[in-house]
Amino acid sequence: MIRTRFSPSPTGMIHLGNARAALFSALYAARHHGVFILRIEDTDAARSEIRFVESLENDLNWLGVHWGEGPGVHGDYGPYWQSQRQDIYAKYYKVLEEKKLIYPCFCTDQELLLARKRQLSRGQAPRYAGTCRQLTPADIQSRLDEGKKPAWRYSVPADQSIEFVDTVKGPQHFRSDDIGDFIVRRADGTAPFLFCNAIDDATMKVTHVLRGEDHLANTPRQIMLLRAMSLHTPHYGHLSLIVGEDGAPLSKRHGSYSVHELREQGFLPAAIINYLARLGHTCDTQDLLSFDHLAQHFYLERLSRSPARFDASQLMFWQKTAVQALDMPEMIRWLGESVLNQVPENARKLFIDTVKSNIEFPQDAADWSRIFFHETVEMDQEGLQIIRDAGEQFFVEAEQAIDKYGTDLDPVLAEMKKTLGVQGKKLFMPLRVALTGKTHGPELALIAQLLGQGKLKHRMGLAFKLASKN
Numbered sequence: 001m002i003r004t005r006f007s008p009s010p011t012g013m014i015h016l017g018n019a020r021a022a023l024f025s026a027l028y029a030a031r032h033h034g035v036f037i038l039r040i041e042d043t044d045a046a047r048s049e050i051r052f053v054e055s056l057e058n059d060l061n062w063l064g065v066h067w068g069e070g071p072g073v074h075g076d077y078g079p080y081w082q083s084q085r086q087d088i089y090a091k092y093y094k095v096l097e098e099k100k101l102i103y104p105c106f107c108t109d110q111e112l113l114l115a116r117k118r119q120l121s122r123g124q125a126p127r128y129a130g131t132c133r134q135l136t137p138a139d140i141q142s143r144l145d146e147g148k149k150p151a152w153r154y155s156v157p158a159d160q161s162i163e164f165v166d167t168v169k170g171p172q173h174f175r176s177d178d179i180g181d182f183i184v185r186r187a188d189g190t191a192p193f194l195f196c197n198a199i200d201d202a203t204m205k206v207t208h209v210l211r212g213e214d215h216l217a218n219t220p221r222q223i224m225l226l227r228a229m230s231l232h233t234p235h236y237g238h239l240s241l242i243v244g245e246d247g248a249p250l251s252k253r254h255g256s257y258s259v260h261e262l263r264e265q266g267f268l269p270a271a272i273i274n275y276l277a278r279l280g281h282t283c284d285t286q287d288l289l290s291f292d293h294l295a296q297h298f299y300l301e302r303l304s305r306s307p308a309r310f311d312a313s314q315l316m317f318w319q320k321t322a323v324q325a326l327d328m329p330e331m332i333r334w335l336g337e338s339v340l341n342q343v344p345e346n347a348r349k350l351f352i353d354t355v356k357s358n359i360e361f362p363q364d365a366a367d368w369s370r371i372f373f374h375e376t377v378e379m380d381q382e383g384l385q386i387i388r389d390a391g392e393q394f395f396v397e398a399e400q401a402i403d404k405y406g407t408d409l410d411p412v413l414a415e416m417k418k419t420l421g422v423q424g425k426k427l428f429m430p431l432r433v434a435l436t437g438k439t440h441g442p443e444l445a446l447i448a449q450l451l452g453q454g455k456l457k458h459r460m461g462l463a464f465k466l467a468s469k470n
């Protein structure tokens with residue numbers, strides 16, 4: 001049974017990078033009828049906040065990325081909050097201690113910093129020098145007697161090779177001699193990320209970890225730990241980090257491209273998941289797909305090693321596609337009361353049909369509602385020039401044709417073509433500008449229906465006046 005997980009730290013709003021790690025893990029599980037787990041990595045008590053847990057749960061649910069085990073959903077491998085798993089970690093500390101695989105370290109931050117500086121000045125990669133590994137039981141006891149609280153380090157074996165096949169990056173090879181003894185338990189008794197994350201994956205029987213490549217250096221350490229305790233090791237896949245337009249990886253601290261912010265802007269969840277499913281993963285179709293269909297098209301073999309840059313134009317492409325795909329009730333929900341209140345009740349359906357292909361966000365619909373339902377027509381210099389170039393007679397003829405044929409635009413246009421001898425852009429553009437003040441926008445025939453005969457004539461009258469001021 002495939003088991004995947006997303007394990008965010010609740011230290012900020014989740015961003016597109018986090019969301020993609022969650023989405024890919026959920027898609028892979030769904031494709032194989034497996035389980036997608038949500039685990040809250042809230043061991044950093046100083047930075048973790050419950051409001052961020054709530055917001056990340058809301059964001060994932062809104063995106064349609066639902067977990068089969070995790071907060072609020074029963075599972076056999078809980079608790080799904082790291083802060084509630086201390087007993088489990090204590091049990092594995094015991095195993096490591098009994099196997100003499102860890103040792104207490106009394107080095108102070110100051111000492112570690114100095115050692116690090118020394119190594120760097122010699123051109124060496126900084127890693128723990130192993131100072132406390134040499135301590136005798138008597139040394140340890142005397143330090144404990146002084147009231148010193150040790151951290152505990154994993155004793156990395158010498159001259160070992162750690163190999164694994166990364167599901168994204170291919171075969172990986174690390175040497176244990178390049179890895180310093182690392183902390184598995186802090187001096188205050190808490191478990192650092194490296195340790196609890198590995199223990200949780202193993203004890204929750206996670207089979208596939210898909211995470212950002214910021215974790216690649218952790219993986220050989222976690223594999224060593226798990227193998228030393230004869231615990232099950234998942235397959236790991238490290239995705240290239242998504243970088244923003246400034247070239248820096250998205251991060252919660254950075255605060256950019258949060259799912260929450262995109263939602264507030266009016267982005268649709270379908271746009272976001274379809275965009276992300278093509279960012280670092282090749283999808284064999286350009287169709288807008290539901291979560292279940294995306295899962296059917298999700299393959300680990302199609303994950304890419306190339307850098308993933310946030311591309312606003314691609315996201316907008318999916319947003320436009322997703323807006324077009326909304327049905328009437330969904331559209332009404334998405335636009336919301338504040339927009340629809342500006343549209344007369346009996347005109348709402350026609351309004352939506354009219355503007356649908358010209359909006360990307362609810363705000364765009366609000367702008368169109370102002371254009372259609374306010375009395376005045378605002379236009380810029382370009383628009384004014386078009387009205388003037390068309391001349392008074394154009395709008396006289398237009399008004400007469402509207403008188404005759406009402407809101408049925410085809411005969412109106414045919415009549416004007418005949419009487420004025422104009423066609424194409426010269427016919428459409430002055431009409432469009434007179435009706436909306438804009439040089440582009442929804443289909444004219446729909447606009448005519450929406451405005452109704454009275455307003456159509458009124459706007460021809462306004463344009464006539466503007467043209468007369470020539």
Ligand SMILES: Nc1ncnc2c1ncn2[C@@H]1O[C@H](COP(=O)(O)OP(=O)(O)OP(=O)(O)O)[C@@H](O)[C@H]1O
Binds near residue numbers: 017214215242
């Ligand atoms: N820029 C990014 N692009 C792709 N994935 C990312 C990015 N940043 C984080 N991730 C992934 O998101 C998942 C959750 O990570 P985590 O909660 O630590 O987020 P974070 O943004 O790195 O947080 P922080 O900014 O607090 O360090 C991890 O798999 C991590 O690798």
